[in-house]
Amino acid sequence: MQTNMPKGTLISVGGAEDKGTDLELGIIARNNLNFFEIGILKNIVKEINNNEARIEIITTASQIPDEVGENYLDAFGKLGCKNVGHMKIRNREDAMQPEYLERLKACDAIMFSGGNQLRLTSIFGGTDFLDLLHYRYENEKFIIAGTSAGAMAMSNTMIYQGNASNAHLKGEVKITTGLAFIKDVIIDSHFNKRGRFSRLAQAVAANPSAIGIGLGEDTGVIIRNGCEMEAIGSGAVVIIDGRNIKHNNIADIEEGAPISVENMIVHIMEKGNCFNSKTRVFEAANVNVVA
16 A cells, blocks of 8 residues: 555666766767766665665666676675675566566665666556565665666656757657656756756746756765655756746747746755755755654
8 A cells, every 4th residue: 555655765866877878869889887976876875774785786777787787786895785686677578577576575775777768667667566666665664776767767757858959949858657756756867967957947847746856977866755855976956846937838839949937946956955845845954854
């Protein structure tokens, strides 16, 4: 049974784990696999708070899953976590295998790698695996972490395409249903280096009830109780709040025309700042949340 306030924790990280894909350029390039931000991973390990805990890595989104998986095993190992597995789920048939359901039942945390977020929704959507993942998150002290594509897929509304240079034009930002661990939120990653403010702003303009969360590299948010967000990492977290939008032309203009929006509220969070997506309250100081 779903509770009003999930007992689990989400950890959403802005990037830049998967160097094997670039959806905006449409290329696959194996350039540099040394992509682990140890500081961010330390936050994940701290949240798990048990070096003996079982962590499962899911590299379904990646085009180079074996290399990404090995890097995770190595990185978590350097942080003292030895009980880490790699779920090699590449298609819906894999996702339906009893082995992976059993492993999901037995672990304490899972982490989705970067890559293509549409692979996550198209492969896990409607499966018993995703149903179990939701059950554990809602009813147990279970941790779901994700980086880049793995972060973007956490919300019920998910950006899956949109070139930043044209994101001010209606129709250039493509949205679909995500894995829906958190509602009324839209998460974008690689936010600063890829200049994705207009992309997230258009997504919020089309869904003003949702909070936009822009995550830079080496930056993330820990989400407790389904709504209480704490910024982590060295960069900035950008919050876009559309609840008080006044003028908004997105419904009336033609495809390809520029959007215009009035009174969209923006917050910039540093490490330790908090934001509540239900009350829409920003806290500059770190707020200790009692588990």
